[in-house]
Amino acid sequence: MEKITIIGGGSWGSAIANSLAEKGEDACLYIMEKQQYDLVVKTKTNPQYLKDFTFSNHLKFSNDFNKSVGEATVLIIAVPTNAVRSVLEQIKELNVSPRTLVNLAKGLEQNTHLRISEIANEILPEFPFVALNGPSHAEEVAKNLPTTLVACSENHSEAVKIEKLFSTETLRIYYQDDLVGVEMGAALKNIIALAAGLTDGLQFGDNTKAALMTRGIHEITKLGIQMGAKPQTFLGLTGIGDLIVTCTSLHSRNRNFGYLIGQGKSVEEAMKIVDMVVEGYKTTKSAYELSQEVGVEMPITEKLYDVLYKGEDPKIAVMELMTRRSKHENEGINDIS
Template identity: 50%
Template sequence: MKTKVAVLGGGSWGTALSVLLSKNGIDTGIWVRSEQQSETMIKKRLNSKYLSDIILPDTLRINSDLSRIIDDSSIIVLAVPTHSVRELLQDLQGKITSEQIIVNVAKGIENSSKKRISEIVYEYFPDNRFVALSGPSHAEEVALDIPTTVVSASTNKEVAEHIQDVFSCSTFRVYTNPDVIGVELGGALKNIIALGAGISDGLGYGDNTKAALMTRGIYEMSKLGVALGADPDTFSGLSGIGDLIVTCTSMHSRNRRAGILIGKGYSLNEAIEEIGMVVEGIKTTRSTFELAGDIGVEMPITKEIYNVLYKEADVRESVGKLMGRSRKHEMEIVATNKKTSW
């Protein structure tokens, strides 16, 4: 069957991937929830709200009718925020077959269920093959053909490699990985640490602080990952430390920018309003804090960021709590002998 892709979500990432796929010669359609936005994109060949400088290829199909976009598609890309995934999957029920591959590109953990997106997908479509596409990849740079590398993660090797082939080009290199749990958690949890990195910047702290935060942050990420069945090595890769680096250091990062504002004294709601787009790490902080508590994993950085966001804790006092924790050896045992492979 000829490859035909339906990208569901008209934000910056969905738009960037739609442009990429169209340039790759793939028959691609993008679903935009707003009929008005869809009509404007068709007329102007621009997504003025999110990627205003990127011309949309003439071959890219744009529609606000979900059924028309997914019709005959072989691949469905979920490119909506994490909190919207369940509603979208409910809308897709009865509209897709088990032969269609579902690819998720959102990075988060659902608040109500504390589930990863693959787990939510399998609630509704247990027979469909699933891929998590993740890594250090700002939409603004991908849309400009700036060299980028990501990971295609699936429990099915052939499907992971198929998505690798579909998305790969001279500026977008895709690796494969069987560790869906680790890849999903890396993409979600790094947003929490990026909020912390932004808060550090907003407070006027320096490079030493950010380096410490990122290093101990990746340890926290891997510790939770191992407890949930991930391969610890995944957190040393693109979807772990790679995504962590780009999100903690770039001004493209909404999470870092929101953190900067909070560090400067903005309230959570003020920071969200100022950013004007979804900041995935804010909801993911709550989910992760609660999940870690449920399974007994200690995550001190996540805990203090949670307290700042949801308990109105004083930011400098939270930093003091982290710095004043009981002394310990750096290299606590995280790894297990379990390896995920095909």
């Protein structure tokens, strides 16, 4: 049996750890903050991140990073994108033998614009890497509602191993090998979800959201292909699937953050109200900068960047999107493929 350590006691790390423990796997949830750790151990709840939820009695907990990592054969990274590098560097400092890394974060690193697998390859190149992504909210996985995910790795045997390890009666895992496509889709959909929430805040309606999501997957695909992804990946779970759930669900932090911006809240006010990490905010900046570097036109991302980072009025941004030059619907995709 694998010994699994989940690093990160947020909503997603908690839900995944609990799912593994309920299945009977040897799982340990590492929680960095001592106060949170003490509360979880005492009450078997994690109210800051998951409401009306109780951890399985089979799940172990730890506040000792060195021990948690040292004993594991599979390490699940369940921290925000901006914390991934520091966690991987801590693992490297322990000088442990290679073990499977499974990443749950969805984003691009600030400044470098690197995908998580690229960061891992830079710091821990000997560790097999698997991205586990797909249309999933922790709140629903915690309730054992039917969910599908994709285990993606350039190492086929590792992807299959994680597929088998995580699969349950309510959690179906597919395996994939297009790491660029899976990671790009998972990261960029947060931008479109944020924009979808913004249109809800502006009370623009279903027509607007349908257009936004459709054109959103178009520009996600354009940048993804430019970076080396396979076009068909964006038609799957980590593309259109993840986009649908994140743009439409009330569980979505990105959608909720965008909604507050659409209602006139400042970035600071919206962050305070959501009170959890909103990956789409930083990913908007990273994706905008990356698109400029590689010469891919991403109008939704660009206008959202103007709203979030330059203070442009959301209504003006939408008007500018609606009055752009006429073009063929598939422009950009055909050019690349």
